[in-house]
Amino acid sequence: MPPLSDHSDAPDDAPVAYSKVADPDRTLIEEAVTINRPASELYQFWRDQTKLAAVMENVVSIVPEGADRFRWTVKAPGDKEVSWVAAITNDIPDRELSWQSEDGADVANSGRIRFEDAELRGTVVRATIAYDPPAGAIGRIVAKLFQREPRIQTRRDLHRFKQLMEAGEIATSARNRRQREERNEDQTITRELEETGA
Amino acid sequence: MKALAWHGKHDVRCDTVDDPEILNPRDAIIRITSTAICGSDLHLYDGYVPAMKPGDILGHEFMGVVEEVGAASTLKKGQRVVVPFTISCGKCYHCEKAQFSACENSNPADKHDIGREGLGQPMSGVFGYSHMTGGYSGGQAEYVRVPFSDVGPLVIPDDSVEDDKVLFLTDILPTGWMAAENADIEPGDTVAVWGCGPVGLFAVQSAFLMGAQRVIAIDHFPHRLELARQFGAETINFERTKVYEALQDMTGGIGPDACIDCVGLEAHGAFADNIIDQIKVSTFLGTDRAHVIRQVIMAARRGGRVSMPGVYGGFVDKFPLGALMEKGLTLKTGQTHVQKYTRPLYTAIAEGKIDSTFLISHRMALEEGPTGYQKFHDEQDTYTKIVLKPGMAGSASLAA
Numbered sequence: 118m119p120p121l122s123d124h125s126d127a128p129d130d131a132p133v134a135y136s137k138v139a140d141p142d143r144t145l146i147e148e149a150v151t152i153n154r155p156a157s158e159l160y161q162f163w164r165d166q167t168k169l170a171a172v173m174e175n176v177v178s179i180v181p182e183g184a185d186r187f188r189w190t191v192k193a194p195g196d197k198e199v200s201w202v203a204a205i206t207n208d209i210p211d212r213e214l215s216w217q218s219e220d221g222a223d224v225a226n227s228g229r230i231r232f233e234d235a236e237l238r239g240t241v242v243r244a245t246i247a248y249d250p251p252a253g254a255i256g257r258i259v260a261k262l263f264q265r266e267p268r269i270q271t272r273r274d275l276h277r278f279k280q281l282m283e284a285g286e287i288a289t290s291a292r293n294r295r296q297r298e299e300r301n302e303d304q305t306i307t308r309e310l311e312e313t314g315a
Numbered sequence: 316m317k318a319l320a321w322h323g324k325h326d327v328r329c330d331t332v333d334d335p336e337i338l339n340p341r342d343a344i345i346r347i348t349s350t351a352i353c354g355s356d357l358h359l360y361d362g363y364v365p366a367m368k369p370g371d372i373l374g375h376e377f378m379g380v381v382e383e384v385g386a387a388s389t390l391k392k393g394q395r396v397v398v399p400f401t402i403s404c405g406k407c408y409h410c411e412k413a414q415f416s417a418c419e420n421s422n423p424a425d426k427h428d429i430g431r432e433g434l435g436q437p438m439s440g441v442f443g444y445s446h447m448t449g450g451y452s453g454g455q456a457e458y459v460r461v462p463f464s465d466v467g468p469l470v471i472p473d474d475s476v477e478d479d480k481v482l483f484l485t486d487i488l489p490t491g492w493m494a495a496e497n498a499d500i501e502p503g504d505t506v507a508v509w510g511c512g513p514v515g516l517f518a519v520q521s522a523f524l525m526g527a528q529r530v531i532a533i534d535h536f537p538h539r540l541e542l543a544r545q546f547g548a549e550t551i552n553f554e555r556t557k558v559y560e561a562l563q564d565m566t567g568g569i570g571p572d573a574c575i576d577c578v579g580l581e582a583h584g585a586f587a588d589n590i591i592d593q594i595k596v597s598t599f600l601g602t603d604r605a606h607v608i609r610q611v612i613m614a615a616r617r618g619g620r621v622s623m624p625g626v627y628g629g630f631v632d633k634f635p636l637g638a639l640m641e642k643g644l645t646l647k648t649g650q651t652h653v654q655k656y657t658r659p660l661y662t663a664i665a666e667g668k669i670d671s672t673f674l675i676s677h678r679m680a681l682e683e684g685p686t687g688y689q690k691f692h693d694e695q696d697t698y699t700k701i702v703l704k705p706g707m708a709g710s711a712s713l714a715a
């Protein structure tokens with residue numbers, strides 16, 4: 118066998134979330150989706166945080182608490198809910214939004230969403246989210262929820278966002294309301310499609 | 316309503332289930348008047364396609380009458396429509412490029428993981444074709460919910476054009492057409508077509524329309540070979556003749572310019588590689604029985620083209636990658652971008668350039684669907700294509 122090579126300290130240009138060598142205790146997620154709409158439209162939807170609950174599967178509500186502060190209520194295992202207040206820490210219109218949960222959050226988290234112009238393809242929406250492992254008994258349950266499939270959850274949420282922005286509705290394969298309830302899906306969520314001048 | 320539901324390998328039942336409803340603004344509900352069983356359905360029937368759940372409603376080739384529309388549908392109640400098997404939003408990057416079977420928005424987000432794991436990226440939604448393509452209820456039923464009804468369904472304005480003439484716009488006619496298009500046929504070409512099922516027979520017709528000088532069609536069923544012959548193809552019966560050797564000889568030692576695999580993952584025949592594949596499939600060491608695509612690649616001429624409409628689902632052993640590379644072949648494939656072809660092919664039918672009714676061998680009531688599946692599976696020579704007609708119950712099934 119040839120000697121094992123270790124060039125893992127050579128820098129590259131890839132997202133750190135996909136690093137093989139970064140701190141494994143901290144959950145760092147990066148997911149990107151390309152949306153065939155202008156950045157300003159996507160940014161505006163995201164800036165009004167209260168609408169996000171519609172596209173995020175596990176989010177029960179996002180309620181404003183003063184300027185640039187929002188209370189997030191999220192489903193937890195065993196029909197429970199967890200909640201925290203997050204503040205917007207950086208806001209570059211049509212480009213970027215960052216947030217940080219405030220002290221005492223059940224799940225400390227921070228993140229950033231960027232809207233990168235992709236010309237003919239619309240906009241690349243890139244979410245970077247960090248969850249810090251919570252302490253205590255609830256913490257462990259919550260950690261399980263967030264560490265189990267946070268990446269898959271984020272990816273699905275971004276795709277629902279894409280469906281709503283591009284197609285005006287969120288796809289469901291349920292045959293009727295009964296089947297949709299069985300699958301625990303949200304109710305119909307829609308928006309008017311505006312014509313782009315592009 | 317009544318609907319054909321999958322309950323396991325070789326177990327299709329006509330169940331009574333609750334009706335579909337409008338759920339999203341772009342939806343429509345269609346009352347089915349005609350629906351066909353497809354070769355692709357046989358892959359489900361034989362249990363080759365993962366991500367099926369007992370009770371899933373089958374059927375992706377159907378047409379009918381608009382019964383109800385959502386607020387954003389452009390259809391009107393009472394219109395007759397043919398519905399493409401691919402579900403496409405019409406707004407995403409791929410839809411705008413007319414790559415409808417790559418639509419990014421029709422497969423619900425929570426179904427993406429299967430496709431991501433198995434294929435690298437999720438597929439578009441498809442009616443009645445497993446949870447990998449969305450888990451949508453299919454159209455072998457009395458009613459179906461059609462999402463994005465402003466994009467997919469083709470309105471048939473002329474009531475005098477009967478269902479049988481236009482039903483195959485849902486899938487196999489565009490599939491045969493795209494198969495020939497993907498073969499990049501040049502005048503003077505010899506095109507070899509493996510499989511004389513519905514897809515192969517439409518590929519034969521399309522290849523001639525695109526300028527092929529000769530088409531050589533390969534199968535073992537006498538009736539299917541005869542149909543290919545009627546469209547002007549020369550034929551090879553693979554049970555009687557050595558296919559690779561015959562093709563080299565019939566093309567003067569060069570090999571066919573373009574080769575089309577209209578068989579897919581369930582190749583018939585007691586070929587050594589097929590038998591090994593079969594053992595691997597039944598012991599879960601491999602997924603697809605790939606005899607045909609191997610033979611296609613070996614037979615094609617240097618610098619030639621390979622088109623693969625036949626469905627493969629997973630992994631294949633002993634794939635002649637070296638031949639593909641060394642000979643400089645071009646391989647094109649994919650689920651059909653149906654919406655791209657429905658309008659032009661409807662015109663071709665209306666002008667009498669393409670005939671599709673020849674294919675139908677049997678018409679049955681929806682309730683007879685389970686028998687239909689069994690016959691289409693066991694007696695492929697006589698059952699070339701079965702059309703199910705909801706509402707025909709009681710009357711005996713008709714041979715065409």
Ligand SMILES: NC(=O)c1ccc[n+]([C@@H]2O[C@H](COP(=O)([O-])OP(=O)(O)OC[C@H]3O[C@@H](n4cnc5c(N)ncnc54)[C@H](O)[C@@H]3O)[C@@H](O)[C@H]2O)c1
Nearest residue numbers: 354355510512513514534578579582583624625626650651
């Ligand atoms: N790409 C798409 O979007 C698309 C759409 C529809 C169907 N399909 C696929 O196309 C394929 C054909 O569909 P169909 O409805 O015509 O199916 P079918 O089962 O009716 O026909 C397949 C034919 O292939 C023949 N065959 C089997 N083994 C062979 C071999 N070794 N050599 C030559 N011929 C052989 C069979 O005898 C049969 O006549 C299937 O795999 C189906 O899933 C793909």
Ligand SMILES: [Zn+2]
Nearest residue numbers: 353355376486
């Ligand atoms: Zn089909």
Ligand SMILES: [Zn+2]
Nearest residue numbers: 404407410418
């Ligand atoms: Zn689309």
